[in-house]
Every structure is written in structure tokens, then in C-alpha cells.
Amino acid sequence: MPPSSAADSSSAKKLRSLVVHGGACVSCPGFFCMSTDLTSTVGYDSIIQHLNDGRKNCKEFEDFLKERAIIEEKYGKELINLSKKKPCGQTELNTLKRSLDTFKQQIDNVGQGHIQLAQTLREEAKKMEDFREKQKLHRKKIELIMEAIHKNRNLQYKKTMEAKRLYEQRCRDKDEAEQAVHRNANMVTQKQQEKLFLKLAQTKSALEDSDRSYQQSVTTLEKIREEWQKEHIKACEKYENIRKSLEMCSIEKDIDFFVNLRKTGSLAPAPVVYENYYNTQRNPAPVRSPAPAPISRRGPLPTPTSTPGEPDYTTIDGYSLIHH
Numbered sequence: 001m002p003p004s005s006a007a008d009s010s011s012a013k014k015l016r017s018l019v020v021h022g023g024a025c026v027s028c029p030g031f032f033c034m035s036t037d038l039t040s041t042v043g044y045d046s047i048i049q050h051l052n053d054g055r056k057n058c059k060e061f062e063d064f065l066k067e068r069a070i071i072e073e074k075y076g077k078e079l080i081n082l083s084k085k086k087p088c089g090q091t092e093l094n095t096l097k098r099s100l101d102t103f104k105q106q107i108d109n110v111g112q113g114h115i116q117l118a119q120t121l122r123e124e125a126k127k128m129e130d131f132r133e134k135q136k137l138h139r140k141k142i143e144l145i146m147e148a149i150h151k152n153r154n155l156q157y158k159k160t161m162e163a164k165r166l167y168e169q170r171c172r173d174k175d176e177a178e179q180a181v182h183r184n185a186n187m188v189t190q191k192q193q194e195k196l197f198l199k200l201a202q203t204k205s206a207l208e209d210s211d212r213s214y215q216q217s218v219t220t221l222e223k224i225r226e227e228w229q230k231e232h233i234k235a236c237e238k239y240e241n242i243r244k245s246l247e248m249c250s251i252e253k254d255i256d257f258f259v260n261l262r263k264t265g266s267l268a269p270a271p272v273v274y275e276n277y278y279n280t281q282r283n284p285a286p287v288r289s290p291a292p293a294p295i296s297r298r299g300p301l302p303t304p305t306s307t308p309g310e311p312d313y314t315t316i317d318g319y320s321l322i323h324h
Helices: 003-021 042-085 094-183 190-247 251-262 277-282
Strands: none
Touching (some): 042 094
């Protein structure tokens, strides 16, 4: 992978990690965004806003990669067209011509490299797009759960506060009825006293009903609050686990793993040397050294010769293939 492509891939991983961070704290996920106000969603709203900003940043980075891919591809094609269509020393001869041809070939190779980089950038942009869509679906599921819990919590909180208000009113009614009985104990007729005691009994009964209703509402609200808090922490932990898994990614380790998995060897092919047919019959070829020989330009082939006392292998029955 080209260095610039590796850098883009690393940037994409880091950006994906920031997107799923969700604002959750590593040591206490979910607790940093709490509020003493039971009906407040300011912490949750902060996380959702952070995720929405991350999605926007992903889209911007994705578009940036696509635009750069267009530029790289255009530049690569122009370099290839330049190397193929534009003449460069076509009337030169020998070594200078070979040098200029090599120069043009290198320009073509550079152009191919830019086109390959453009393809890699498009692949990274596609990964970012897929990641963004998966996060969108995953986030939507969590938001639906949390919105339902918030709605139920707020509704129950409203009912509980109404039950509390009614309970407190019944307490005041009972207190006033008791005070009326004590104030008028010796100042009213028997019939009026009976009315006062009846009213006191009614207020006590109403108070007991409202007290029971209020306690039930508080108990129900507490169950809903615990469920909301558990789901709230669970949602934060989900984003936290994804973030931790992404932070464990290592480009260097992935490259080393690929090299160890797909390696075929470390020795380059040895150069092919000239072998005299008659000499190799008498002298076995030496064992090939495992060390690779340096690559160099081959010189002119040696003129075959015979050892002293042996007839020239090019002379047969007095006929020679070499003209003196």
C-alpha cells in the first residue's frame, strides 16, 4: 500500500473511532452525562449531538477521499498519456535513447501508481460509507429504545407529581378537619359535632387513598428510573466497546500478519549463466550458492576454447567452422 494510502486508512480508522466514542468515559461509561434532574435529557442529547457531528465528519471525510481519488486518477491518466503520446528523444541512438525510454517508462509507472492510489482511496471512501450507514442503523435502534423509555419516564414522573400534590392537599384537608373538631368541641351542638367528625373521617379516608396512590406512583417511577439508567449505561457501553475494538487495530500488525501468511521466500532468482555443453559434461556444475548474486549488466559472451591437447570442438575430421 502506498504511504499516502496507509495514512488515509489510518485517518479513516481514527475518525471511525471518534465517531463511535459517543462521549462515554472509559472508567465509568454513561455516568459522566447524568443529571440530577430526573426528566432532563441534557446528557443524552449531548451524546446524540456528538454522534450526529461524527456522522457529519464521516461524510465530509468520505467526500474528501472521493474528490482526491478523482484528482489522483486524472493526474495518473495525464502522466500515462504524456509518456505514450509525447515524443522524447525519438531520434536519439544507443545508450541515451535507452535512458530516455527508461525515463518515459518511469513516468508511465508513476501514472499507474496514481491510478492505483485513486482506486484505494475509493475503497476507503466505500468503507467509510458502509461504516456510516451501519452506525446510522445501530444508533437508530438505540434512539428508539431510549425515546420510549424517556417518554414513559416523563409520563410516570408527571403522574407521581400529581399524586404527590393530591396527597399533600389531602393532608392539609385532614389537618384542617382535626383543627375544626378541636376548636368547636364545646361550642357547637351535637348535630354539628357529628358533621365535623364525619368530615374528619372522610378526609382521613381520602388521605389514606391518596397516600397509597402516591406511594404506588413513587414505586413505579423508581422501577422506570432504574430501567432508564440501565439502558442509558448499556447504550453508552455499546459505543464504548466499539471504540475499544477500533483502538486495538494496528496497521503495522496487519501488514506483518499478511507478510507471514503469504510469504514465499526471501531469496531472489540467481542470474542465468552461460554453460559450455562439453565442459559441463566433464565438470559437474558446482553447487549453487544460496546467496543471491548482485544484478549487473552481462558482458560479451566468452569465446569457447579447448583445453591443451584436445581437438577444437569446432573442428570435425579436418573441417573447421572457424575461418582464420
